Amino acid sequence: MVSAVFHTPLEGAPAPQPAATPRHKNSNSIAVSASQKSAEGQKHMKYKNTLRWDWRELALTVVPPLLGLGLLVGLWALVSISTGASIPGPVETWGQAVQVFSDPFYRNGPNDQGVGWNVLMSLQRVAVGFGLAALVGIPAGFAIGRFTFLGRMFNPLISLLRPVSPLAWLPIGLLVFKGANPAAIWTIFICSIWPMVINTAVGVQRVPQDYMNVARVLNLSEWKILTKILFPAVLPYMLTGVRLAVGTAWLVIVAAEMLTGGVGIGFWLWDEWNNLNVMNIIIAIVVIGVVGLVLEFALVKLASAFTFDEVKS
Amino acid sequence: MSDALTTKFIEVQNVEQTFKTQKGPFTALQNVNLTIAKGEFVALIGHSGCGKSTLLNLIAGLTTPTQGVLLCANREIAGPGPERAVVFQNHSLLPWLTCFENVYLGVERVFGTRNPGAPAETKAQLKERTDAALALVGLSHAAQKRPGEISGGMKQRVGIARALAMEPKVLLMDEPFGALDALTRAKLQDELLEIVARTHSTVVMVTHDVDEAVLLSDKIVMMTNGPAATIGEVLHVDLPRPRNRVALADNPAYLGYRKAVIDFLYTRQAHVEKAA
Numbered sequence: 346m347v348s349a350v351f352h353t354p355l356e357g358a359p360a361p362q363p364a365a366t367p368r369h370k371n372s373n374s375i376a377v378s379a380s381q382k383s384a385e386g387q388k389h390m391k392y393k394n395t396l397r398w399d400w401r402e403l404a405l406t407v408v409p410p411l412l413g414l415g416l417l418v419g420l421w422a423l424v425s426i427s428t429g430a431s432i433p434g435p436v437e438t439w440g441q442a443v444q445v446f447s448d449p450f451y452r453n454g455p456n457d458q459g460v461g462w463n464v465l466m467s468l469q470r471v472a473v474g475f476g477l478a479a480l481v482g483i484p485a486g487f488a489i490g491r492f493t494f495l496g497r498m499f500n501p502l503i504s505l506l507r508p509v510s511p512l513a514w515l516p517i518g519l520l521v522f523k524g525a526n527p528a529a530i531w532t533i534f535i536c537s538i539w540p541m542v543i544n545t546a547v548g549v550q551r552v553p554q555d556y557m558n559v560a561r562v563l564n565l566s567e568w569k570i571l572t573k574i575l576f577p578a579v580l581p582y583m584l585t586g587v588r589l590a591v592g593t594a595w596l597v598i599v600a601a602e603m604l605t606g607g608v609g610i611g612f613w614l615w616d617e618w619n620n621l622n623v624m625n626i627i628i629a630i631v632v633i634g635v636v637g638l639v640l641e642f643a644l645v646k647l648a649s650a651f652t653f654d655e656v657k658s
Numbered sequence: 659m660s661d662a663l664t665t666k667f668i669e670v671q672n673v674e675q676t677f678k679t680q681k682g683p684f685t686a687l688q689n690v691n692l693t694i695a696k697g698e699f700v701a702l703i704g705h706s707g708c709g710k711s712t713l714l715n716l717i718a719g720l721t722t723p724t725q726g727v728l729l730c731a732n733r734e735i736a737g738p739g740p741e742r743a744v745v746f747q748n749h750s751l752l753p754w755l756t757c758f759e760n761v762y763l764g765v766e767r768v769f770g771t772r773n774p775g776a777p778a779e780t781k782a783q784l785k786e787r788t789d790a791a792l793a794l795v796g797l798s799h800a801a802q803k804r805p806g807e808i809s810g811g812m813k814q815r816v817g818i819a820r821a822l823a824m825e826p827k828v829l830l831m832d833e834p835f836g837a838l839d840a841l842t843r844a845k846l847q848d849e850l851l852e853i854v855a856r857t858h859s860t861v862v863m864v865t866h867d868v869d870e871a872v873l874l875s876d877k878i879v880m881m882t883n884g885p886a887a888t889i890g891e892v893l894h895v896d897l898p899r900p901r902n903r904v905a906l907a908d909n910p911a912y913l914g915y916r917k918a919v920i921d922f923l924y925t926r927q928a929h930v931e932k933a934a
Contacts, residue, residue, distance in 0.1 A: 555750040558720055561738040563764045563824070573763060577754040 433624045441624040442631075455608065456616065460628070463613040464636060467602060470526070470609065471594045474533025478590060482538040483583060486545025487575065496546065503542060511536030511597045515604060525605035532601045537590035544589070548582025549575060584648035591644060595637045610636075666729075667860055668694040668717060668828065673726035675712055686712045688886040690726070692879060699854060699861045701871035703919065704881030704890075705927060710864045711747075711832055713881075717862060718744050718830050731827065740768045743821035745831040749813040751805040751820075758801040761820045762788045768824045791823030792816075794853060811842035818850070822857065829854075831863040835870065844903065847873060855900060868923070872915045873903055880922045890927065893918055 418435050425434035433441075449461030489496045514535045518528035552575060560570045602611025610633055617625035670692040677684045686709045694700050702710040715721045716728055719738040728735040730742065738744075743764075751760045765787045769779045779787075792798050795815040805813050814834055821829055835843040847870060854861060865871050871878045875895050882890040895915050897906065906912040 553750075555746055555748060556752060558738075558744070558746065559750050559752070561720060562718065562740065562742070562744045563767050564739050565763070565767055569763070569767070573755070574752060577752070 431623075433627070438624045438627050442628050445625065445628055458608055460610075460613065460632060463608055463610045464632060466607070467598050467609040467611065468636070470529050470602075471533055471591070471598050474530040475537045475591060475594050477530070478534045478538040479541060479587065482541035482586075482590075483545050485538075486542040486583070486586070487549055487571070487579070489542065490546035490549025490579075491575070503539065507539045507543075511593075512600055512604070515601060519605075525607050529598065529601045529605045529607075529609075533594045533598060536597045537594045540589035540593065541583070541586040544582045544586025545579060548579035548586075551582070552578040581648060581652040584644065584651060588641065588644040588648060591640050592637065595633075595640060599633060665695045666693045667696040667698075667731060668692075668862070669727075669729040670713070670717070671727045671729070673713075673716060673723045673728060675709070675716065675721070676724040685886040686884060687716075687723075687888065689888050692889060692892075694860065694862065694877075696860055697858045698876050699874055700863070700877045700879060701875040702862065702864045702879045702881065703866060703868070703871045703923070704887070705883055705923065706866065708881045708884050708927075709887040710881055714744075714830055714832050714862060714864050717828070718742055720744075740764060740824045741827045743824050743826035743829055745814070745817045745821045745829065745834045747833045747836055749805070749810075749817040751813055751816055753805050756802050756804055757792065757797060757808070757816045757819075758788055760805070760816060761791050761823050764820050764824045765791070787823055791819040794822060795819045795849065809842075811838050811846060814838065814846065815849070818846075818853075822853065822859070827860065829859045829861045831861065833864050833866065836866070843867075843870070848903070850874065851899075851901060868916055868919045871919060872897075872912060873901060873906065878915075878919060880919065880927075883927050891922055 421432075422434050425432050445460055449459040451459040452462065485499075489499050511532045515528055515532050518531035519525070522528050522531060556574050556578060557570075560574055565573070598609065599611035599614065602609035603615040606612050610629060614626055614629040614633075617623075617629065670690055673687060673690040674685065675687040677686055690713060702713060704710050712721070716723055717730075717735065719728075719735045719742060722736075735742070751757070752763075755763065762784065765784050769776075769787060770784055772778045789798065789801070792801050795818055797812060797815055797819065800808050800812060800816075805816070808816075814837075818831075818834070835846055838846065851874060853859075861874075863874065872895060878893040878895060879889055880891045880893065881887050893915060897909070897911060897915075
């Protein structure tokens with residue numbers, strides 16, 4: 346099953362701020378113990394140490410990511426040189442990127458639009474497909490988690506359908522909706538519904554028995570149980586489902602758009618492949634990555650804002 | 659109210675509780691018979707695993723017995739309900755609600771809907787009840803705080819306020835002070851004594867603390883070790899109320915009761931570690 350653990354993309358890198366706090370404290374205590382000479386000397390040493398440590402901490406936060414990025418760019422340049430520039434190098438791609446981003450919202454007909462429009466169109470498809478999936482999936486998850494009968498009824502279906510690649514549903518979508526855009530949305534709907542159903546259901550099943558006993562002793566109505574106990578208790582799990590769903594949807598939209606065409610970042614990438622404009626392909630990859638990162642980060646922030654630390658206490 | 663109902667307010671008749679486990683059925687309780695009078699304070703004491711919480715859950719209606727009957731006010735206990743309020747061991751407050759909202763949830767349920775014989779109360783009346791309950795446990799100042807922002811003792815007091823605010827016929831407490839430090843525990847015990855004296859509540863409390871049992875109870879129900887635990891002995895504590903822990907500390911009657919409980923727990927039912 347899917348566990349509800351939140352990982353911030355930036356979790357690995359400790360923020361420099363906490364490291365700065367003890368230094369501040371130390372400098373305060375120096376002022377207090379100023380009369381004790383020996384103590385002061387010791388504290389001073391400590392102060393110096395913490396100051397140096399602080400710089401090291403900062404360096405350790407900033408340098409490794411930069412090194413990683415540098416490694417990537419270096420490898421890229423190496424590949425570019427060794428393939429005789431059939432894959433464009435970082436410098437020329439940068440120049441092209443500046444040009445692409447200098448006018449992201451132009452429109453020269455349906456098949457030639459700025460990168461901004463392409464990203465927005467993809468995001469719109471994800472939003473619609475994902476929104477519909479949330480509308481169906483979250484209530485379904487509540488029902489499946491709350492009522493054992495429904496759980497037993499639908500769990501085999503979910504287990505059967507979940508491993509199917511969402512793109513396998515694309516022909517069905519094209520057939521039923523008779524259009525590329527609704528078919529792409531349909532694919533997003535299918536791929537983002539499973540994490541939300543499953544996580545919500547697991548969350549409902551993991552609501553502490555104590556809270557359910559409270560509900561039973563107070564003889565709360567099903568509506569009160571839902572709004573006062575289940576919903577707040579399940580919210581963190583649900584938001585994990587949402588996060589996973591959005592992540593998957595963003596993965597799938599690129600592939601779906603390659604197949605359906607129209608305006609969208611995935612289509613743009615495929616179109617540039619047909620134009621043999623490799624620099625734009627690389628730019629598209631970076632754009633897809635950045636948008637995915639931003640989505641993930643925003644949803645992690647949202648999830649942690651709604652998690653009650655004292656749930657277990 | 660008839661005398662019979664007053665003396666036999668809660669009746670536990672030949673109750674047996676068996677749980678299904680992976681190793682087969684496990685009999686937790688067997689042949690349990692107990693009557694509790696109205697306004698009586700009863701402590702259930704025994705080693706851990708002796709089924710005292712199981713018995714409390716049965717009275718609460720959270721579980722149903724595999725055999726036997728439980729009656730409250732001459733009616734079979736078919737399920738949990740606000741007339742048998744429970745104070746849980748780990749307070750079980752909802753962390754996303756303020757203390758006020760936690761108490762209000764129960765008050766609203768009991769008094770906010772139309773009951774036979776009593777019309778639904780207004781929002782102002784419900785609020786008043788909630789405030790009164792919080793004042794009873796001395797927590798008016800923390801009404802707008804969330805459980806995460808207050809101490810363990812305060813949380814447990816909110817739990818008691820939530821239970822009392824529903825004006826239950828019976829107050830069921832499952833080791834309510836077990837997780838607290840000794841000083842906080844003593845303070846809450848004194849508060850509970852006062853509250854019970856004022857509200858004349860019928861209380862059933864699970865405890866493993868001998869002093870707590872003797873100090874608070876009219877009747878101490880001592881349970882034998884599980885599996886298939888049953889009531890080993892019932893001790894009537896005939897100490898005058900109000901009780902004062904300092905005055906009782908060298909009271910020979912108190913010490914006698916204390917000795918009797920300790921004797922039961924550690925001499926006659928001492929083989930607990932083997933079972934565990």
